[in-house]
Amino acid sequence: MSEAFVPLEWRGLPVLPERDPLAHKGDFGHAFVIGGGPGMGGALALACAAAYRVGAGLVTAMGHPSALPYLAAHLPEATWRDWPGSLEELPAAAVLAVGPGLGQGLAAHDLVREIGTRSGPQVWDADALNILARFGPDLLRGDAVRLFTPHPGEAARLLRTSTAAVQSDRATAIGRLRARYGGHWVLKGHHSLLLGSGGRWFCPQGNPGMATGGSGDVLTGLLTGLLAIGLEADAALSLGVCLHAHAGDLAAAQIGEASLLAGDILAAVPAALQELRKNHAGY
Numbered sequence: 001m002s003e004a005f006v007p008l009e010w011r012g013l014p015v016l017p018e019r020d021p022l023a024h025k026g027d028f029g030h031a032f033v034i035g036g037g038p039g040m041g042g043a044l045a046l047a048c049a050a051a052y053r054v055g056a057g058l059v060t061a062m063g064h065p066s067a068l069p070y071l072a073a074h075l076p077e078a079t080w081r082d083w084p085g086s087l088e089e090l091p092a093a094a095v096l097a098v099g100p101g102l103g104q105g106l107a108a109h110d111l112v113r114e115i116g117t118r119s120g121p122q123v124w125d126a127d128a129l130n131i132l133a134r135f136g137p138d139l140l141r142g143d144a145v146r147l148f149t150p151h152p153g154e155a156a157r158l159l160r161t162s163t164a165a166v167q168s169d170r171a172t173a174i175g176r177l178r179a180r181y182g183g184h185w186v187l188k189g190h191h192s193l194l195l196g197s198g199g200r201w202f203c204p205q206g207n208p209g210m211a212t213g214g215s216g217d218v219l220t221g222l223l224t225g226l227l228a229i230g231l232e233a234d235a236a237l238s239l240g241v242c243l244h245a246h247a248g249d250l251a252a253a254q255i256g257e258a259s260l261l262a263g264d265i266l267a268a269v270p271a272a273l274q275e276l277r278k279n280h281a282g283y
Ligand SMILES: NC(=O)C1=CN([C@@H]2O[C@H](COP(=O)(O)OP(=O)(O)OC[C@H]3O[C@@H](n4cnc5c(N)ncnc54)[C@H](OP(=O)(O)O)[C@@H]3O)[C@@H](O)[C@H]2O)[C@@H](O)CC1
Pocket: 039, 040, 041, 042, 043, 044, 099, 100, 101, 102, 103, 126, 127, 151, 152, 153, 154, 163, 188, 189, 190, 213, 214, 215, 216, 217
């Protein structure tokens, strides 16, 4: 790609909108996170909690029944729906995330195909990307805002190439992903690359301690929550990726990279948000 990717300035990012004193939870959106197949309820719980942590008014987890204990134990604030089931009852404009721990069974395929026809904002991650890779861009039918969050292995599947080829020229890979599937992209990893409708950026923050199970599920939830509170796609993408990386840096500074868990990144999100707000206020 000829055009350069520019560093995202943490201190220049938008802050979350101020809350009106008369606000109620309906003012902050309703996010639906679809995932949590057998053995992977934790991914769903992490993503739902992250959506709440950036201010979504209500978060509903939709997962395999075996995921329910994870939600009950870790996030009683989330409402719950079992899958399989149709998404027809959801409002057309509902903000959806699909993929964290979804698995790739038949029920997952049906859900992903249905989401491909919907028009509300969507975040695509993990197994939803693997299923998309299998079916190709024809699966994406509805005219929706879509944020895609592949790691290099998922990007390779989407492009039908190898992880090494993606990593050898990440800028070209993310350009090819958008050319093939449309939408807004983050190619995760060291210095994640972002390709939005209004720019090309890389995130200079983050650390290898974040290479730990569930870390990407936290990112998916942050992006979903930011869409739910009404941020437009580029703002949600840039703020979400930098917030995640900065929270990872705060957590690593406290407990070290080797010990870092995805839940530590999640726990550091409020401090990262407070820091961002103080920077804007000029403290
Ligand atoms: N607690 C839970 O419930 C959790 C549930 N989870 C759920 O598990 C499901 C499977 O997801 P997954 O990402 O673990 O498997 P998968 O897509 O095969 O990718 C692995 C391969 O991709 C590559 N690769 C990845 N990153 C790379 C990088 N930075 N840089 C370079 N390469 C990289 C690498 O390929 P290789 O280098 O070996 O060719 C690697 O072997 C999914 O639904 C997810 O949500 C997890 O979120 C964990 C917590």
